[in-house]
Amino acid sequence: MKVISICNQKGGVGKSTVAYHLGWGLYEFKHKVLLIDMDPQGNLSATFDRQENCNAMEIFSDKPKLSSEIIVSGIENNSISLVTSNIHLSKVEFQISFKSYTKLRNALSMETNKKDKWDFVIIDCPPSLGVFTVNALTASDYVLIPSLPYYYSLLGLRDLMEIVEGVQEEGLNPRLEILGIVVNQLDRTIVARESLNVIKNKFSKLLFNTKLPRTIKVEEAIQAKKPIWLYRPDSLAGTAFKEFIDEFIKRVKRRGK
Ligand SMILES: Nc1ncnc2c1ncn2[C@@H]1O[C@H](COP(=O)(O)OP(=O)(O)OP(=O)(O)O)[C@@H](O)[C@H]1O
Numbered sequence: 583m584k585v586i587s588i589c590n591q592k593g594g595v596g597k598s599t600v601a602y603h604l605g606w607g608l609y610e611f612k613h614k615v616l617l618i619d620m621d622p623q624g625n626l627s628a629t630f631d632r633q634e635n636c637n638a639m640e641i642f643s644d645k646p647k648l649s650s651e652i653i654v655s656g657i658e659n660n661s662i663s664l665v666t667s668n669i670h671l672s673k674v675e676f677q678i679s680f681k682s683y684t685k686l687r688n689a690l691s692m693e694t695n696k697k698d699k700w701d702f703v704i705i706d707c708p709p710s711l712g713v714f715t716v717n718a719l720t721a722s723d724y725v726l727i728p729s730l731p732y733y734y735s736l737l738g739l740r741d742l743m744e745i746v747e748g749v750q751e752e753g754l755n756p757r758l759e760i761l762g763i764v765v766n767q768l769d770r771t772i773v774a775r776e777s778l779n780v781i782k783n784k785f786s787k788l789l790f791n792t793k794l795p796r797t798i799k800v801e802e803a804i805q806a807k808k809p810i811w812l813y814r815p816d817s818l819a820g821t822a823f824k825e826f827i828d829e830f831i832k833r834v835k836r837r838g839k
């Protein structure tokens with residue numbers, strides 16, 4: 583089982599969109615996938631029509647528990663399960679101690695000790711570097727960073743790298759590795775191209791070859807609650823998201839932890 587946090591403290595960079603597509607993409611590759619919505623905005627849960635529930639709260643209770651529900655199951659034992667979230671999760675943030683960084687890891691390991699339930703666990707993080715994100719990073723093998731090709735996003739990458747290093751070095755999770763940076767919403771503007779070059783120069787090894795293009799079709803697909811390759815099978819964006827899934831699987835296999 584591989585656990586991957588989709589993380590960036592900047593809002594609107596595509597964390598939930600990438601998490602949603604990874605869920606479907608890995609499912610189509612016959613995997614058993616658990617999606618954990620760690621964001622009180624509950625966007626990922628809403629995309630699966632599950633915004634009424636907030637199972638993520640149980641992770642932070644006195645007796646941490648991971649409650650998930652199977653959303654889709656395929657004929658080859660493949661499935662997508664979801665730990666739901668909504669605005670109620672934000673109450674928890676005030677109640678729990680800021681030292682509660684291992685709650686998710688404990689809840690996850692209790693659940694997966696039973697049997698190898700999932701091949702991939704994908705955690706959709708909120709746009710902050712607070713207690714939910716640190717819980718996700720502490721529970722993960724890898725962190726995947728979606729980023730926009732713009733100046734402020736580049737500045738944010740440095741802060742995020744520091745948090746990741748903090749989690750590695752302060753003993754919370756020495757095994758954590760950055761799987762890569764995936765550029766989302768790339769368009770043909772000069773600023774986007776220039777920012778992409780900066781990311782290439784600074785983080786060449788981390789950068790995914792696949793770039794996800796900016797197109798209203800992605801927004802439409804999310805609204806239609808379908809992955810882009812099913813919503814618009816012939817679109818460039820559909821092809822790009824599929825290529826991204828391939829590259830994601832190859833990267834995880836290559837690291838081979
Ligand atoms: N490649 C794309 N092209 C066009 N629109 C996109 C693309 N990727 C994401 N979007 C849209 O951009 C918005 C932000 O995406 P998303 O919610 O996935 O970001 P996020 O990082 O999860 O945001 P938050 O930090 O608020 O959780 C959404 O409305 C989404 O549909």
Ligand SMILES: [Mg+2]
Pocket residue numbers: 597598599621623625626706707708
């Ligand atoms: Mg989100």
